[in-house]
Amino acid sequence: MSHLKTFFFLFYVTGLLFGSLVFATSFESDYVVSNYPEGVYVPGLIFDKPFDKAGFRILYHHRNISTDSLSIVIALQNLSLKEETIFVRAGLGGSTLDVVFAGHKAAQTFLAQYANPNGVKSISLPPLSSTYVLSHLIKPDQTSSGIVQLYRENHYNLRVKMGIVDNRYPHLSSFSDIASGINQYRVAHFQDILREEIVRFDSVDQIMALEVGGKPYLVDSSLNYELTGNYGVLHQFNIKLSNSLSKPTQFNFYLAPKKDNAVDRAVFLINGKLTEVGVSFNKDNEVSMQKFYSVFLKSKEKKEITFITLPQSGCYYPVDVIIRAMEGFL
Structure with missing residues (x-):
């Protein structure tokens, strides 16, 4: 949580x-x-x-x-x-x-x-x-x-x-x-805050979603205003991956819009290295996701990854980061 x-x-x-x-x-x-x-x-x-x-x-x-x-x-x-x-x-x-x-x-x-x-x-x-x-x-x-x-x-x-x-x-x-x-x-x-989350994901789970810019939203009580999308708020995900399967598994990370008619981009610091994500969109019941990172784990291998990001202006946050485990992929 x-x-x-x-x-x-x-x-x-x-x-x-x-x-x-x-x-x-x-x-x-x-x-x-x-x-x-x-x-x-x-x-x-x-x-x-x-x-x-x-x-x-x-x-x-x-x-x-x-x-x-x-x-x-x-x-x-x-x-x-x-x-x-x-x-x-x-x-x-x-x-x-x-x-x-x-x-x-x-x-x-x-x-x-x-x-x-x-x-x-x-x-x-x-x-x-x-x-x-x-x-x-x-x-x-x-x-x-x-x-x-x-x-x-x-x-x-x-x-x-x-x-x-x-x-x-x-x-x-x-x-x-x-x-x-x-x-x-x-x-x-x-x-100002840092929103930090520890995430544990095993290959047997196959898929999960991490929300960026979601609730609880920052609130300015003097204006009775809620910062929907938490724009500019820093998010840090400490992700603990494990592959309990008997075969090597590739873990793919995607940026996925959540809102109708959304156009979204993102930028991440992944273990200290900057990664930019291209345009994703959700329009006319068609969702385009952008794959932006992959990591390969051998059987029984574990790995920790740190993602730092923030909801950016001009887009439609919150968005999801989808993690998908694909057995045997390189």
Whole structure:
């Protein structure tokens, strides 16, 4: 049975072998999702929130429905009298006409940094100052998607701001002169988590399904909003395979849509190696599954595999990962 754990994130720790990768480091982290409205057309402040936990993660997915180029801008503000160091990982997709590809590319580049010892960027933020974290272009009638993880070294008085900026007026940085987004934009705010599940599968079982993005969904109680599909939530499957048959057996893994008229993609870290999955669909009672991984076990052999993934924007989650055992296949 799956359970929820405090979100784990890869980051560098200054002063402790700086440059070495730390895996499964636990800390409290906020998680903010910006997708309402999905279509944006004028500049505005999306949110201005305190950065008062160790981590702050953002998922955004927006389409530019105006005739001018816009940018999604994320900024940090240090209101304290002490310098702060922030570590950043960002996965960006777009600007592109392909909504599915935008979300896929954001997920792919974000997860790729988990296996990259040089994937973390550090930002030094002087006292009483502000700085950009990123500026992400959205061309007219195109979509941009992003997943951004911030980690703070200390606990000074910081704020995180995100807004839409008109590229004709790039001087806007603190959003102090942009119209309030209270009525224009709405974000959902959650406690970030890692959903971890231990899976045991024997060849005699032949087939099983693992759900990615399923219940329980994250809930923003202040908005009475449920994040159906758990978009951006990290899932880790610790899979224990065993072949109790007398013959060698191949274990195949497939991505399978669950919703009608769904178009889905996925990306996985499989034992630390990045694997991208092509398009799967469920349309007109026809389901197309994508095989993305296989492992071969001898008779009585056992093997453990770790999958890390996350539901990506622009798709129709939840989806299933189907495991099928096929006796004697190579």
